[in-house]
Amino acid sequence: MDLQAQFNKLDLQKCILIGVGLAALYYVLLFDHGTAIDQQIQANAVQIAENQATLNKVKGALEDQKKFEEDLKTINTNIKDFQSYFSAPMTTNDLMANVSNFAEYNGVIIEKLNQATKDTEFAEYPETAVEFIVEGSFHNIMAFISQLTQMKKAL
Numbered sequence: 552m553d554l555q556a557q558f559n560k561l562d563l564q565k566c567i568l569i570g571v572g573l574a575a576l577y578y579v580l581l582f583d584h585g586t587a588i589d590q591q592i593q594a595n596a597v598q599i600a601e602n603q604a605t606l607n608k609v610k611g612a613l614e615d616q617k618k619f620e621e622d623l624k625t626i627n628t629n630i631k632d633f634q635s636y637f638s639a640p641m642t643t644n645d646l647m648a649n650v651s652n653f654a655e656y657n658g659v660i661i662e663k664l665n666q667a668t669k670d671t672e673f674a675e676y677p678e679t680a681v682e683f684i685v686e687g688s689f690h691n692i693m694a695f696i697s698q699l700t701q702m703k704k705a706l
Contacts, residue, residue, distance in 0.1 A: 642679065643666045643679050643681065646679050646681050647664055647666075647681055649702065650664060650681060650683055650699070651664065653695055653698045653699060654685060654695055656698070657687070657691050657692075657694040657695040657698060658687060658688075658691045659685045659686070659687035659691050659692055659695045660685065660686045660687060661683055661684070661685055662684045662685065662686055663682070663683055663684040664681065664682075664683040665681070665682055665683070666680065666681060666682075667680035667681055667682040668680070
């Protein structure tokens with residue numbers, strides 16, 4: 552007898568019994584309650600957490616690099632400004648000429664302008680000392696002093 556004939560001979564009870572038996576066999580041997588998928592989900596969650604931590608570290612490093620570059624620009628600008636005050640040494644004649652020009656520009660009269668004799672305060676920096684006496688209105692003298700302080704030299 553062939554298989555088709557044997558299949559046609561099965562009644563409803565035998566079919567249900569075979570179906571329940573196969574379902575029980577599947578449940579016992581193959582059904583895993585989704586643990587494989589759960590394990591894969593957990594592994595993916597761990598990988599996502601590691602990648603997120605790495606991404607946060609990279610973002611932090613990029614922010615640190617930007618801040619470092621901005622700080623470096625600021626420092627370079629400040630150093631250049633500072634060095635401009637210690638450029639080539641100014642001779643006494645140059646300094647006297649500047650003082651005279653500033654006084655004339657601000658309407659101040661110079662009564663005395665001499666090279667001062669004093670000991671250098673800082674041996675490593677070239678110093679040029681000048682002493683002067685000026686006469687003028689308070690406003691003119693203040694404008695004169697203001698212009699002196701704006702020279703690109705340490706006074």
